[in-house]
Amino acid sequence: MKEQFLLDQNITFLNHGSFGSCPKPIxxxxxxxxxxxxxxxxxxxxxxxxxxxxxxxxxxxxxxxxxxxxxxxxxxxxxxxxxxxxxxxxxxxxxxxxxxxxxxxxxxxxxxxxxxxxxxxxxxxxxxxxxxxxxxxxxxxxxxxxxxxxxxxxxxxxxxxxxxxxxxxxxxxxxxxxxxxxxxxxxxxxxxxxxxxxxxxxxxxxxxxxxxxxxxxxxxxxxxxxxxxxxxxxxxxxxxxxxxxxxxxxxxxxxxxxxxxxxxxxxxxxVEFLKENNWKAVSQLCKQIVLENYQRFCDLVNNKPLCPISSEFLGQMASFKINTDKPSELKNVLYDQYKIQVPVMPLNGNIYIRFSINAYNSQEDLDKLYNALDEIIKTTDLIKV
Known part of the structure; x- marks a missing residue:
């Protein structure tokens, strides 16, 4: 379904939760x-x-x-x-x-x-x-x-x-x-x-x-x-x-x-677009990708999941805590060097990365994020594990 959307194909877009993306017919x-x-x-x-x-x-x-x-x-x-x-x-x-x-x-x-x-x-x-x-x-x-x-x-x-x-x-x-x-x-x-x-x-x-x-x-x-x-x-x-x-x-x-x-x-x-494209099934597939990937990102940054990994608490997006004192610089590096659009957000004295999955995303997109974070951890001081 990626061709249905107007997103820049050069960017790995993992931030649907902030502003969404509008399909071409809509x-x-x-x-x-x-x-x-x-x-x-x-x-x-x-x-x-x-x-x-x-x-x-x-x-x-x-x-x-x-x-x-x-x-x-x-x-x-x-x-x-x-x-x-x-x-x-x-x-x-x-x-x-x-x-x-x-x-x-x-x-x-x-x-x-x-x-x-x-x-x-x-x-x-x-x-x-x-x-x-x-x-x-x-x-x-x-x-x-x-x-x-x-x-x-x-x-x-x-x-x-x-x-x-x-x-x-x-x-x-x-x-x-x-x-x-x-x-x-x-x-x-x-x-x-x-x-x-x-x-x-x-x-x-x-x-x-x-x-x-x-x-x-x-x-x-x-x-x-x-x-x-x-x-x-x-x-x-x-x-x-x-x-x-x-x-x-x-x-x-x-x-x-x-x-x-x-x-x-x-x-x-x-509403017509959602019905014609069986969006409940699309959404369910996206949610499954989130559930299957959440633990490995938590393990990568050496932090626990924020909740039991189930549909009771998670939908098409998930956040994991990271240890960094340079959140803005980290976000810029992810975008400028790796072409990944993903939010790095503060809340209550902690910093979280939140990835969103929609119809235009794939496992490959999350793999890009995982590999980028892995490289950042190994080569910089932006994330402490």
């Missing part, structure tokens, strides 16, 4: 919408765009298993969390319970909010290596107390690439009367997602990662009873509209004046 659909917009922008924006967005929302909703009027498109999950952050009303001393495995932009968003309100953002420690799902749940709830009002956690962590037991945590949170917010940036198109069954108050995910959509395509789901409490991040024509639609929720968050929504409109093509 990218062509993206450009088709842009050309249609430019050919008659007034007709497109005022008449066609609302209908196109509705079709795209309904297609996405079927894919992630919720109702089409309960979500809207955003450029990325950070944008979505900023909307929620501005809308929930917390008081001084109220706490948002999270983990120390969250995406850095999300941590910054909540820290900003807490400085404004006096609320507290709790990054509860989830210790590594993971022993069991029960351990993760037990450690998470150690951060709970009478001041906890919100839980916020990623369903798959970015730096450590771990799958979190979100369903179990959401279920208990609802029993405790807490607001539940889930960052599922890495989930759609990667692991099974049923938003209705998960039953969070808020859920955000991307299409431009594992669903293969053009960059800048994500969504925010909001439970129906909370939708009218959600304030628009950008106040525009949909606010107190002179021609309101059927949903204030969609008016407030979809109608933002002039912007290019072509990436959102590709959603039906995205």
């Amino acid at each position: 990218f062509e659909e993206f450009q088709r919408y842009q050309l249609e917009l430019e050919s008659e922008p007034v007709e497109f924006i005022t008449k066609k765009q609302p209908k196109y967005l509705k079709t795209a929302r309904e297609c996405l909703a079927e894919f992630v298993r919720c109702q089409g009027d309960d979500l809207f498109f955003t450029s990325n999950p950070t944008y979505a969390i900023n909307i929620i952050m501005r809308s929930i009303k917390l008081n001084k001393g109220d706490e948002i319970l999270s983990t120390n495995h969250e995406y850095g932009a999300m941590d910054r968003t909540w820290n900003f909010y807490c400085k404004k309100t006096g609320a507290k953002y709790i990054r509860q420690n989830i210790s590594l290596p993971i022993v069991s799902k029960e351990q993760m749940i037990e450690e998470f709830w150690k951060g709970y107390n009478e001041n906890t009002r919100v839980i916020f956690l990623n369903q798959m962590s970015s730096s450590t690439a771990l799958i979190f037991p979100v369903k179990e945590i959401c279920d208990k949170a609802k029993e405790l009367g807490l607001i539940t917010i889930v960052d599922g940036a890495h989930v759609p198109g990667h692991i099974d997602l049923d938003i209705t069954a998960l039953n969070p108050d808020y859920y955000t995910g991307t299409l431009h990662k594992w669903m293969l959509a053009p960059k800048g395509s994500s969504f925010l789901y909001v439970k129906p009873e909370l939708q009218n409490d959600l304030e628009p991040l950008v106040v525009s024509w949909g606010y107190e509209s002179v021609a309101p639609g059927e949903s204030q929720f969609l008016d407030y968050h979809e109608l933002q004046g002039t912007r290019d929504v072509s990436a959102f409109l590709c959603t039906p093509k995205v």
Whole structure:
């Protein structure tokens, strides 16, 4: 399937988890919408765009298993969390319970909010290596107390690439009367997602990662009873509209004046591409490659796996800890000298390399990374073992 993608053939691309890669048929659909917009922008924006967005929302909703009027498109999950952050009303001393495995932009968003309100953002420690799902749940709830009002956690962590037991945590949170917010940036198109069954108050995910959509395509789901409490991040024509639609929720968050929504409109093509190419089977093969290779990379750098090597904790990407005090230099060497695009990421005082596997990857790509790291270990001081 490598020929289906637009990636530079001279680069070994092992970083799908950061920004994804868009297949040619989907990218062509993206450009088709842009050309249609430019050919008659007034007709497109005022008449066609609302209908196109509705079709795209309904297609996405079927894919992630919720109702089409309960979500809207955003450029990325950070944008979505900023909307929620501005809308929930917390008081001084109220706490948002999270983990120390969250995406850095999300941590910054909540820290900003807490400085404004006096609320507290709790990054509860989830210790590594993971022993069991029960351990993760037990450690998470150690951060709970009478001041906890919100839980916020990623369903798959970015730096450590771990799958979190979100369903179990959401279920208990609802029993405790807490607001539940889930960052599922890495989930759609990667692991099974049923938003209705998960039953969070808020859920955000991307299409431009594992669903293969053009960059800048994500969504925010909001439970129906909370939708009218959600304030628009950008106040525009949909606010107190002179021609309101059927949903204030969609008016407030979809109608933002002039912007290019072509990436959102590709959603039906995205879902079609995944179905036509039997993507569940493709994804399963990629996950198997990850499981088969994870231990040997840990052995190479003389560190333990971050979790039991199983599909309960790992999907199409995996992270392993490395001992280095020069992470930026290491990343540059891997790219400049070996032509390998792979993230070298800090988290909680540690450094991790995370490799991602998608349809355009092969065992040969991981062998290149392994051999490059082996040579770097033997010939430089960038990695200590």
